Amino acid sequence: MKQHDCDVLVVGSGAGGLSAAVVAAHHHQRVLVVEKEPVFGGTTARSGGWMWIPGNAPGKRAGVEDAAEKAKIYLRGETGAFFDEARVDAFLENGPKAVDFFEKNTTLQFDLGPTFSDYHPDEPGGMPGGRSIVAKPFDGRELGGEIKRLRPPLEEITVLGMMIGSGKELLHFFNVTRSPVSAIFVSGLFAKFLRDKAFHGRAMRLMNGNALVARLAKSCFDRNVPIWTRSPVRELTRDASGRVTGAIVDTATGPVEVRAAKGVVMAAGGFPQDPVRRKKLFPHAPSGYEHASPAPPGNTGDGLRMAEKIGASVQEDLPHAAAWVPISRPVRPDGTQGTFPHFVDRSKPGIIAVTRSGRRFVNESNSYHDFCQAMHQRCTEEGGEICAYFIADHRTFRKYGLGYAKPTPVPYKQHLKTGYLLRGKTIAELAEQIGADPVQLEKTVAEFNRHAVDGKDPEFHKGSTAYNRSLGDPEHKPNPCVAPVRKGPFYAVKLVIGDLGTFAGLRADENARVLDTEGRAITGLYAAGNDAASIMGGNYPGGGITLGPAITFGYIAARHMAGANQ
Numbered sequence: 001m002k003q004h005d006c007d008v009l010v011v012g013s014g015a016g017g018l019s020a021a022v023v024a025a026h027h028h029q030r031v032l033v034v035e036k037e038p039v040f041g042g043t044t045a046r047s048g049g050w051m052w053i054p055g056n057a058p059g060k061r062a063g064v065e066d067a068a069e070k071a072k073i074y075l076r077g078e079t080g081a082f083f084d085e086a087r088v089d090a091f092l093e094n095g096p097k098a099v100d101f102f103e104k105n106t107t108l109q110f111d112l113g114p115t116f117s118d119y120h121p122d123e124p125g126g127m128p129g130g131r132s133i134v135a136k137p138f139d140g141r142e143l144g145g146e147i148k149r150l151r152p153p154l155e156e157i158t159v160l161g162m163m164i165g166s167g168k169e170l171l172h173f174f175n176v177t178r179s180p181v182s183a184i185f186v187s188g189l190f191a192k193f194l195r196d197k198a199f200h201g202r203a204m205r206l207m208n209g210n211a212l213v214a215r216l217a218k219s220c221f222d223r224n225v226p227i228w229t230r231s232p233v234r235e236l237t238r239d240a241s242g243r244v245t246g247a248i249v250d251t252a253t254g255p256v257e258v259r260a261a262k263g264v265v266m267a268a269g270g271f272p273q274d275p276v277r278r279k280k281l282f283p284h285a286p287s288g289y290e291h292a293s294p295a296p297p298g299n300t301g302d303g304l305r306m307a308e309k310i311g312a313s314v315q316e317d318l319p320h321a322a323a324w325v326p327i328s329r330p331v332r333p334d335g336t337q338g339t340f341p342h343f344v345d346r347s348k349p350g351i352i353a354v355t356r357s358g359r360r361f362v363n364e365s366n367s368y369h370d371f372c373q374a375m376h377q378r379c380t381e382e383g384g385e386i387c388a389y390f391i392a393d394h395r396t397f398r399k400y401g402l403g404y405a406k407p408t409p410v411p412y413k414q415h416l417k418t419g420y421l422l423r424g425k426t427i428a429e430l431a432e433q434i435g436a437d438p439v440q441l442e443k444t445v446a447e448f449n450r451h452a453v454d455g456k457d458p459e460f461h462k463g464s465t466a467y468n469r470s471l472g473d474p475e476h477k478p479n480p481c482v483a484p485v486r487k488g489p490f491y492a493v494k495l496v497i498g499d500l501g502t503f504a505g506l507r508a509d510e511n512a513r514v515l516d517t518e519g520r521a522i523t524g525l526y527a528a529g530n531d532a533a534s535i536m537g538g539n540y541p542g543g544g545i546t547l548g549p550a551i552t553f554g555y556i557a558a559r560h561m562a563g564a565n566q
Helices: 013-024 057-061 068-082 086-106 140-149 168-175 178-201 209-220 273-283 300-310 366-384 396-400 414-416 425-432 436-454 465-471 547-562
Strands: 002-011 031-034 108-110 134-135 232-238 244-251 256-264 322-328 352-354 386-392 419-425 490-502 513-515 522-528
Touching: 002 013, 002 244, 002 547, 013 031, 013 086, 013 209, 013 256, 031 256, 031 322, 057 086, 057 168, 068 086, 068 436, 086 108, 086 547, 134 209, 140 178, 140 209, 168 300, 232 256, 232 300, 244 522, 256 300, 256 547, 300 522, 322 366, 366 396, 366 490, 386 396, 386 547, 396 490, 419 425, 425 436, 425 490
Parallel strands: 002 031, 002 256, 256 522
Antiparallel strands: 108 134, 232 244, 244 256, 322 490, 352 386, 386 490, 419 490, 513 522
16 A cells, blocks of 8 residues: 655645644644545635634724633623533634734735624624634635636525625625616626636636635645545554554545654534434434535545544534524526525515414524524424525515525526426415415515514514624615515525534544543544534534634644644
8 A cells, every 4th residue: 555654634625624734834744635525625615704713813903892701701601501611712812823823824814894793792792793704805816727626616605606705795786786886896897707717717706715715725735735635534543552643545546544643633524414414413304314505515424433433522412513504495407406505685674584384483684593493493383394485575586686596687587487486476376385374474474564664573673683784785774674575576485404514523622632432632633624513512603603713723733733832
């Protein structure tokens, strides 16, 4: 068998793995990254790319007043009985240090989302903005030929193939038919996109998670860190003392024994595509298959299984095993179903959600994680399929879009033909389309409209928090999240529960070392990203609570392996 010697072996090429690789290489370690799929980037490359890191440098530069102790109070309340003080302290101390390191020493640079609120900003320690950052846009041409191996963004969350940033950029797209300034802005972006497609076969203006991965990968390549794609790990190797010494990696030219002098970082993306563990841990998926995930097909829990085989412990008692998000299933041109995660439309005025009972069940503007919890609870009480529907009238739909069906001027009738978008001339007719009680749905809409004309929602208080309002329409008064649903035709999109990454994962300590079933550190084995148990206690406190800890614990793991933490 062939052999390859290195100091640090990183399994997986998402944000957790690549951040560990960059930091280890900076500390003069010989690093190898292996990835089972033909492209690198993992779920990160498909994601919104936001990172929740209290006390970050971009926030400080913008005058945001925050403190680690304030964030700790917030996390203590959010995590409840699952508060892990040692790991939380490590995250809050090292998160800002990691941001400083990347900004000073690598290609990775950040932008602040100043109005990107914590998801429960009114709770003790919560903030109305300043804790979420995102990678600056990146020119893919800087990757040279390696751009061909970068995982493309999730097709469903692009607009005509373009990656769209949040904030002002997104508002330009919503206003493209109403504002000459927005029309010029969007036309310019589209012209650049067409140019890139013609010359490079893909968009070169990289945004969000695609930009995060590209910047980390560029930093790896600048340090001569190889990324082996199509190279799944078969098993971990150990010496007589039980120390992890590397792994057996299957490559295109045969198996390779990778010997890692300092150890292995497990960052293989969790288990969102593993129906066996989903069946065990996802209450809405009793067979393991009643679940839709935008995660890549390769995220099948390999890291967890390999670590368990050598005695590692997986934390499976969190109240939620994954970060939930409502998903709709648009039909692609080849007939397969896509996955569209609903981030923005939930908060727009004139959009409500109902179950098949015809009743609302939640403040639609609350976080996607909270939305799905409420959806599961109501559907369980009512019996039947775990699903819900977003409903909007024609004006609202054409102004903001509904799921994958985009606003004016993008055509939408193909979505009616495929059944993704449902339509009724009246509320009662729409109720028949979605299988709801027409009398109850008419009553629900009438009661909602009675208060919505004044921007009020006494039943669920949509638009009542900074987070609610941050994703509404700032030009809609008096409540950016509330408007009546009143003039047909009416439209609906079906929602099921999906995920943005798994929370259940390998138990680890504050140095990112994986723990065995007795709570002892397994020498030479570390975990980062979604392979590590979430420090958020099964909750979702803010935008980027998977990627923020991912790059932070990648940073911590690499420094510990290099001896830089001592």
